[in-house]
Amino acid sequence: MSNVDLAALDQSLTQAFEAASELYKQRGFQRRVGFGKKPAVVSVDLANAWTRPGNPFTCDQEKMDNEIIPGMQRLLEACRANGHPVIHVTTAYEITDRNAPFTDMGLWHNKIPVDVVDLADKELWAIDSRIAPADGEYTLLKKRASSFHGTELGGILRANGVDTILVTGVTACACVRQTICDGIADGFRTIAVKECIGDRVPGAVAWNLFDIDAKFGDVETVDTCVEYLNTVNKD
Amino acid sequence: MSNVDLAALDQSLTQAFEAASELYKQRGFQRRVGFGKKPAVVSVDLANAWTRPGNPFTCDQEKMDNEIIPGMQRLLEACRANGHPVIHVTTAYEITDRNAPFTDMGLWHNKIPVDVVDLADKELWAIDSRIAPADGEYTLLKKRASSFHGTELGGILRANGVDTILVTGVTACACVRQTICDGIADGFRTIAVKECIGDRVPGAVAWNLFDIDAKFGDVETVDTCVEYLNTVNKD
Amino acid sequence: MSNVDLAALDQSLTQAFEAASELYKQRGFQRRVGFGKKPAVVSVDLANAWTRPGNPFTCDQEKMDNEIIPGMQRLLEACRANGHPVIHVTTAYEITDRNAPFTDMGLWHNKIPVDVVDLADKELWAIDSRIAPADGEYTLLKKRASSFHGTELGGILRANGVDTILVTGVTACACVRQTICDGIADGFRTIAVKECIGDRVPGAVAWNLFDIDAKFGDVETVDTCVEYLNTVNKD
Amino acid sequence: MSNVDLAALDQSLTQAFEAASELYKQRGFQRRVGFGKKPAVVSVDLANAWTRPGNPFTCDQEKMDNEIIPGMQRLLEACRANGHPVIHVTTAYEITDRNAPFTDMGLWHNKIPVDVVDLADKELWAIDSRIAPADGEYTLLKKRASSFHGTELGGILRANGVDTILVTGVTACACVRQTICDGIADGFRTIAVKECIGDRVPGAVAWNLFDIDAKFGDVETVDTCVEYLNTVNKD
Numbered sequence: 001m002s003n004v005d006l007a008a009l010d011q012s013l014t015q016a017f018e019a020a021s022e023l024y025k026q027r028g029f030q031r032r033v034g035f036g037k038k039p040a041v042v043s044v045d046l047a048n049a050w051t052r053p054g055n056p057f058t059c060d061q062e063k064m065d066n067e068i069i070p071g072m073q074r075l076l077e078a079c080r081a082n083g084h085p086v087i088h089v090t091t092a093y094e095i096t097d098r099n100a101p102f103t104d105m106g107l108w109h110n111k112i113p114v115d116v117v118d119l120a121d122k123e124l125w126a127i128d129s130r131i132a133p134a135d136g137e138y139t140l141l142k143k144r145a146s147s148f149h150g151t152e153l154g155g156i157l158r159a160n161g162v163d164t165i166l167v168t169g170v171t172a173c174a175c176v177r178q179t180i181c182d183g184i185a186d187g188f189r190t191i192a193v194k195e196c197i198g199d200r201v202p203g204a205v206a207w208n209l210f211d212i213d214a215k216f217g218d219v220e221t222v223d224t225c226v227e228y229l230n231t232v233n234k235d
Numbered sequence: 236m237s238n239v240d241l242a243a244l245d246q247s248l249t250q251a252f253e254a255a256s257e258l259y260k261q262r263g264f265q266r267r268v269g270f271g272k273k274p275a276v277v278s279v280d281l282a283n284a285w286t287r288p289g290n291p292f293t294c295d296q297e298k299m300d301n302e303i304i305p306g307m308q309r310l311l312e313a314c315r316a317n318g319h320p321v322i323h324v325t326t327a328y329e330i331t332d333r334n335a336p337f338t339d340m341g342l343w344h345n346k347i348p349v350d351v352v353d354l355a356d357k358e359l360w361a362i363d364s365r366i367a368p369a370d371g372e373y374t375l376l377k378k379r380a381s382s383f384h385g386t387e388l389g390g391i392l393r394a395n396g397v398d399t400i401l402v403t404g405v406t407a408c409a410c411v412r413q414t415i416c417d418g419i420a421d422g423f424r425t426i427a428v429k430e431c432i433g434d435r436v437p438g439a440v441a442w443n444l445f446d447i448d449a450k451f452g453d454v455e456t457v458d459t460c461v462e463y464l465n466t467v468n469k470d
Numbered sequence: 471m472s473n474v475d476l477a478a479l480d481q482s483l484t485q486a487f488e489a490a491s492e493l494y495k496q497r498g499f500q501r502r503v504g505f506g507k508k509p510a511v512v513s514v515d516l517a518n519a520w521t522r523p524g525n526p527f528t529c530d531q532e533k534m535d536n537e538i539i540p541g542m543q544r545l546l547e548a549c550r551a552n553g554h555p556v557i558h559v560t561t562a563y564e565i566t567d568r569n570a571p572f573t574d575m576g577l578w579h580n581k582i583p584v585d586v587v588d589l590a591d592k593e594l595w596a597i598d599s600r601i602a603p604a605d606g607e608y609t610l611l612k613k614r615a616s617s618f619h620g621t622e623l624g625g626i627l628r629a630n631g632v633d634t635i636l637v638t639g640v641t642a643c644a645c646v647r648q649t650i651c652d653g654i655a656d657g658f659r660t661i662a663v664k665e666c667i668g669d670r671v672p673g674a675v676a677w678n679l680f681d682i683d684a685k686f687g688d689v690e691t692v693d694t695c696v697e698y699l700n701t702v703n704k705d
Numbered sequence: 706m707s708n709v710d711l712a713a714l715d716q717s718l719t720q721a722f723e724a725a726s727e728l729y730k731q732r733g734f735q736r737r738v739g740f741g742k743k744p745a746v747v748s749v750d751l752a753n754a755w756t757r758p759g760n761p762f763t764c765d766q767e768k769m770d771n772e773i774i775p776g777m778q779r780l781l782e783a784c785r786a787n788g789h790p791v792i793h794v795t796t797a798y799e800i801t802d803r804n805a806p807f808t809d810m811g812l813w814h815n816k817i818p819v820d821v822v823d824l825a826d827k828e829l830w831a832i833d834s835r836i837a838p839a840d841g842e843y844t845l846l847k848k849r850a851s852s853f854h855g856t857e858l859g860g861i862l863r864a865n866g867v868d869t870i871l872v873t874g875v876t877a878c879a880c881v882r883q884t885i886c887d888g889i890a891d892g893f894r895t896i897a898v899k900e901c902i903g904d905r906v907p908g909a910v911a912w913n914l915f916d917i918d919a920k921f922g923d924v925e926t927v928d929t930c931v932e933y934l935n936t937v938n939k940d
Contacts, residue, residue: 020436158657187628201255393892422863490906
């Protein structure tokens, strides 16, 4: 990758976010949606093609290994100790030949290399073993960026009484952001778990979390989320 | 608004985009979805609350008056000359009391001031008179960020044979981006019309168009789009 | 209408339903979904074009005047006394010229005369004055049979914490049935209010309520529903 | 099953349909949606749990073996000879314990025995070997009655340019009917293939196809559909 002056980028973005926050606060944006009464964790695309090296979809490995996976392990522990549902979302396609007369990739292979995630190669789209689904945790296979679009997610969350989703995973600028935007649109309190959201290009996590917190969901730390998962609906 | 060093922000973002583009190209992102055979223009929230001064939703007025509206006028002219459909999208709510026991604002009023756009005050959500809908052009009333989510848009575009949508309007980081992401997810070739997309905070147009072009739709100029509208399906 | 031996039809259907119920019960169908904790009434197409004489959509007037409207009045009274939400659903179209190059009727005008319900003629699609919406009750404008398909309904019900919908209106074989089937699919406990569901052709109410009760929602009387609305969530 | 006088039922229904058709025709219902330019076959739940004996979902075996499967074989042959897409739809669930704290059955197990179709038992939900998917034909796993609701179907049909769906399978009163109603709502020309639609209780095929033909899709014979598949888009 070309040299990016990450310190200068960070400084510029921080300055831009401060100015925007000032305007947003005057105008009544950046309100808090808050935590509800029945949470679920929705973990997006933390499957090997995204979490491990060597794939076009591989994300920033340092953040993955040092923040996202350890943060997810803490969230999973809190969910499992308290009986909160976890939905592990992944992405794969039955027909990955870009010249096929019919394909479940839709038009998306014309923008990004979804053709590399073949359903027949389970290793690619299996959830990372460090955060492997436990018994009773649901694995959802999606075809688009959003975990809600063209899937059963909205219906099954509602049927199970969930009113709050804590969203984690990759990438900030695609599947995580779309899941969060659809989550609040569908009537769920949506929380973006700060340290557990990654990407693969500089700046993308920062600007997407900024947009999300301003308009679509609250960005909260793993600490806050774990505390919430451990205390909601007790007494 | 606090001082933002816009030149420094621009320079930092440009550098970040270059580095990201290098990685994206190596990995097979930033492909072209291309123009299809039957287009429609989907113009998002170019209604008075967004296009005129004095509302919490008011956008960057300089860009609105000098680029977005003139660009839209050129697109409308090309659509009307060639019989291409135009969908004017706007947003308003029947029940804007945030304490009401039931409201069509859903949970969104907990993040942004949607409570100011009351359906009873038509002036607020009427399409800007400079680009007023002509006879036969459809006005769609939405409740969420995406023009597709919880609306009839996908179904009527398909029923009318549309395969390509040229998306314009505000804001880049919310309703425009969501419309574009849902557009390609729903199987439409989605094009973001560069000069016709605005926002209200510094940097937001730049980073959202960058993410969009990398993963969800092609960012194209008004010139290119007008040329396409004037020539598609003519021998 | 041609002569129909209604007694013979009723007898044949009763016999068929009994045989089917026997098989269904052996196989584990016809279970009860039951009432939940937070109800709303969803009243489908009880607007003048359907409830009053003289329109292609006019339904069976005897049932309308003697059962559906009086039953709805009782349900409304119970909702209003207890603060339960009511959603009044109606249907109308912006572009009703069947030869228009673009229309919000989609393909449906190729099956049924939706072209007669023009949005510009408010009298047609206004809710019947005998059950007129009270302040705070939501009126939802739909384009398709289902009150959920391509509308904000699912999202706003969930955002408002509703888990149970009592469905009324017309017609049994189209908009009511579709609303009920989508309701349970979206995760809501769906109840068909027996006396408050009508149609315009002989047998249609009977066979559609039979299918619904077997597979999609519980058919319950107005009495049972009023009792539920008056007692739910009261210690 | 109790004795049903099938001849009397048939006679009563025929009489009712004639009276209804008279009213429908006067009122402008029962129009023709017609065949479009790019078809796909959508075959619903012709998987072993439905097509073979011994399961709660088993359908009328005589109709299955003598009409539905042979008809489907003719449709498949015509699709394969002409390169038309076929989507084989089936239904199964990851979490079939009705007492589990979270399940992808949603609320539907409270009406019908979906808990018997476990995703882990592939034999149950595999497409019947007599009409096994060929290479390039898509298998879609759904959770609800409709093949469109909460699935990728609408998006991928549109992305692949399909404008017409020929729907087959079981059952008439649930998954087939819901797929057809959603199909036209989503903007596809929907055709119900008469001989290829079954159920498991007397009368249900008849009254559901009647309702469908009146309002949602054209009921056409296998002969007509095969002729269409063999000739569409050939000069």
